[in-house]
Structures are given as structure tokens and as C-alpha cells.
Amino acid sequence: MKKANTRKKYGTLISYLWSAPSLILICLIVIFPILYTGYISLTNMNVYHWFTYDVIGLRNYREALLVFDSGFLSALLLTVVWTVANMILQLVIAYLLANLLNTKGLRLRNCYRTLLIVPWAMPGYVSILLWKTGMFNSQFGLLNQWMEKLGFSPVRWLANDISAFVCCTIVNLWLALPFMITIIDGALQSVDQSYYESALLDGAGWLQRTRYITIPAIRPIIAPSVVITIFTTFKQFDVIYLLTQQAGAKTGAHIHTILTYAYENAFITNNYGYSSAVSMIIFVILILFSYVINMKPKEES
């Protein structure tokens, strides 16, 4: 009995020894900075108080959550709208395209699939910058060249909130659809074809088959990927930052997601304490969010 106990302890020790390098790394570089962010959020650290800051308690949190003018709550609202709009568009478009790819007798299926996933393989920031300069630029962007050919005056696509939001959504769709198409396409391939045959015999139309066979069949398969995409959409930074609010090259639109909001307060207006408070609130939202959808690891116990 005692021998078994020491062996167990020895086993635990070995386990920790093996995972120590990775865990220590994570503690020092990930966990400690998060805790430190929590500490900064309680201070008035900013560009004037970089070394000589004071602990001011929860004042930063109060400003973010209770003062509507501070901008955090409207950024949060916009982030929710952004996530919902993007997810609906992504799922619908990816579903339709994946269905087209699965048309019976389509010879060039693999060719189309390969072409359609290219945006996924491109470095994200490169694509966004190409969109910004190549498509949306008000002088030599392709869209305005087309506008001019059609006899319209050029439009400053990224200069007002609504059109900038639409532009960001288009770019985000361009970036995110390939992953979603791949996932739904894979799920569609796993649906048992015999269901469709019997449904066809019963005279079920496309909509009915979609509603009663396809969607229930693919839902559990695509669910984890959809959850992950919701997270990445919610945390989206690059698209909005690079398109509309690069330092020194703001386009005039004021659309902020919570991440660009936190970033702007940290590195543009240098309000570190406040920005850290926003960061901690975002972290809490993300934790709550993952508890709600119960993204616990699947474990064979």
C-alpha cells in the first residue's frame, strides 16, 4: 500500500517534470502578464504616469461600464452586431457554396475547392492591406476606377461608419469563408445519401430536405468549428484596425470593436490603466461566453 503510494507520487513528479518547461513558459509569459494587466487596471498609469502611477481602485472599471460616453459600451454593442451579422452571412453563404460543390456529377469540384480556399492560405494582414489599397482606396482603388468608368463620382468607401462597416464585413467574409466552406463541405460529405433517396421518393423539395435532413445531420459536426469562428469573429482586430484606423492613417470612420477600442486606449491615447481595465472586462466576457456554450474539452474519462 505504501509502496503504491510512493510510486504514484513518483509518477506525479515525473509528469510535472516533463511538462515543466511548457508550463513555466506559459506561467511567465501568459499568466503573469494577465495578472499584471489586472494590477495595471487598478492604477492611473498613462503616458504622464509611466513610473509614478498610483493605485486608484475600481475607477477605471466604473468609467468603462457606467459612463456611456467613454465608448466602451457602444464598442461592445457594435462587436455583438458585427459578430451576429458576420456569422449569419458566413453560415448562409458557406452553406450554399458547399452545397453547390456537392452537386452530383460536378467534375471540377476539387479545382473549385482549391481555388476557394486560397484566401485562407494568404497571410491575413497582406490580404487586408491589398483590399484596403487595391480595392477601397479612394484615388486608385479598383472600385473607384469602376465607378468612374460607369460615370459616377469616386466614393470614399472607408470614410463613413456604415460603408466602412460593410467594407470590413466583406473583407472578413473573404477571409473567413474558406474555413467555413471546408468545414461544411466535409460535413455534407458525411451525410448518409440514403436519407435523401427516401426523401426524394416522398416528394420532399430542396427546402424540406435542407430543413429536415441536412441541417440536423451536419449541425453536431460543424458545431465546434462554428463556436471557434464565433470567438475569432468576436475577437477580430486586424480587419477593422488595418482598414480604418491605422496609426496616422485614420480614414474617418469611427467603428470600434472592443479589441480595437482597448488597443486605441493603450497605444494611441496611452491611457494604460483604463485600457487594462477594458482588457480585463473583455477577458471576463470571453470566460463567461465559453462557460455559456460549455466549450469544455471533450475528454474520455
Added chain:
Amino acid sequence: MHRKGKQRLKLTLVNLILILVCFVTFIPILYAFSVSINEQNSLLGSDFSFIPRRVTIANYRRVFTEEPVVLWFRNSMILAVSTVVIALGTGIPAAYIFSRRRFPGRKAILQLLILLYAFPSLLSMTALYKLLSPMGLINTRTGLIIVYTGTMAVFALWNMKGYFDTIPVELEEAAKIDGAGPLRIVLRIILPLAKPTIAVTAMMVLIYVWNEYIFSINFMTGESTYTLAAGLYSLQANETSGSWPVFSAASLLVSLPILVIFFALQKNMTSGLTSGGVKG
């Protein structure tokens, strides 16, 4: 006969739609390519055409002669390779242990890692800056490597643990009976079997470092220390119509290696990623 005709019509229609969708998808890339090889820089002129009348590679040459792209490439490579080596070197043994052994604290750590994975490292940028600067690590490669390895260590551990879970334990038990220690088991049995996940994890880490620009532009000052991503960012930041052809040439050049790696490993993508608990 009638049915067959209808089927054919449907297929033609589907093909047409897909061709159109593929074309629309490629417009930004094609346009950038067309600008990059266009000899007349008549971007502002009304006679611009999608297909350039005279082709040139001058813009590609300018990328190498006028911009320190080779230096940026070197910086990116050093950062990427160091991060991959550290993240995988620490991640593989930990992933193996978390997959195979049951010990007190294991579940709690796994739960914590999921939470950490949800936390965007961008949000602790201030804290990281404040912690690294007294150590003199701002504006050094070491500083960036530290930031990148931290973010990627969580991903590497989770992703590889998920794949190790799918490798049957029986294989190891046979080796254990033959008297092989854990180190030998990992080296001889697990590593060869886990090639797909190691390749994909390494690729994801590499792509992350290759594409990361926000830490790079905030922590590095001065053109000579830039990575490719930060360099490209600075190229477009002083955006004038003159630098846009060079920028598009540079963009396509930078994307090329990533495209090649992506498609080379695409076969492994599904098994290497979907079996892991976390996707990139």
C-alpha cells in the same frame, strides 16, 4: 432523355456560378498582380486596364533593391524558427504527458489552458511592454521571441495533446513490456506516429510569426529590426500611388512561401487540426 437534359442544364448553371464566385474571390489578388507587373504606372489614368499592355518585373526588382526586404526576411526567419523550436520542444513532452498520464492538477490545468487560449495576447501588450522594458528586451529579437512563444505554447500543447489522444495506447504498452522507458517511447513510437500533427502545429506557429505585425511594430523601432510583416506594414503606411506597385509586388512575394507551405500540408491539415481540441 428530358431528365438528362435538365441535369446537364443544372450542372452548367452550377459551374457558371462557381466560376464566377472563384473569379470574384481572386479579384484583389489578380488586381495586385496586374498592378505589380504593369509597366505604365498609369494608375490614375482613365485608360487603366485589368490586363497590362506592357509587362515588367521592375517592381519586383525594386522590392529587393530599394527596400531592406532581405533583412526583414532574415529577421522573420530567425524569429519563426526560434519560436517553432521552443514551442514544439517544450510542447511535445507536455502534450504527451497530458495525453497519457493522469495526475493531480491535470484537469484544472487543462481547463485553465482553454481559458488562456481565449485570451487575445494583444490585450496584455501593455503589461508585456512594461515587463520587458526594464530587462532591456524591447527592440530586441529575444523580446519578440518571448512574446510569440508564450502565445504559441498554449496552442501547441492543446493541439498536439488532442492528436496524441487518438494514438492507441496499446502500441506503447508493447514497448513498455520490452523495457523501454518513456523517453524512448516518445522518440521511437509517438514522434513517428505524430508527424502530421507536429507538421501542422509547426506550420501554424510559423504562419503566426510570419503574419504577426502588431507586436512587431510596437516593440521594434527602426527599419533594420522589422520583420517582413512590420516592413510591409510600414511600406503601405506611407501610401502613395507610386509605392503601391512595389507594395503589391512585395505582398505577393511574401505570401508565396505561406501559400506553398499551406498547400503542401493541406492533406495533413484536416487530421492534424480537427483531432486537436483547438483550431487555429
